[in-house]
Amino acid sequence: TRFIFNYAKGYLYFGKDDYLKRTRHGLDYIRNTHRNPKTGGYAWAIYDGKIVDDTNHCYGLAFVMLAYACALRIGIEEAR
Numbered sequence: 313t314r315f316i317f318n319y320a321k322g323y324l325y326f327g328k329d330d331y332l333k334r335t336r337h338g339l340d341y342i343r344n345t346h347r348n349p350k351t352g353g354y355a356w357a358i359y360d361g362k363i364v365d366d367t368n369h370c371y372g373l374a375f376v377m378l379a380y381a382c383a384l385r386i387g388i389e390e391a392r
Contacts, residue, residue, distance in 0.1 A: 313342060313375035320382035335383050339391060342376065 316338035323331035346354045348366065354376050357365035383391035 313338075313372075313379040316342070316379035317375075317382050320379075320386050323386050332386065332388075335386065336388060338379065339383055339388065342379065346376075 316335055319331045319334040319338065322328065323335060342354065345358060345361070346363075348355065351368075353366070353368040354373060355363040355365065356367045356369050356372050357363070380391045
């Protein structure tokens with residue numbers, strides 16, 4: 313999520329398309345790897361592409377919200 317934040321900010325300030333692509337890639341990763349479609353929660357830890365801790369920590373969820381908010385700010389509508 314912090315990478316999403318950083319690339320979104322980079323795109324906002326510098327306008328490089330690569331930063332926009334990386335932001336989209338990060339969102340795709342947290343949606344398809346970290347997100348539990350049954351609960352709507354996000355896994356805390358992933359190792360080698362597999363969830364090793366599916367705890368929903370408020371600390372982690374705050375960063376998920378920050379990532380989506382930053383992506384939305386740069387025009388990525390699917391972040392809604």
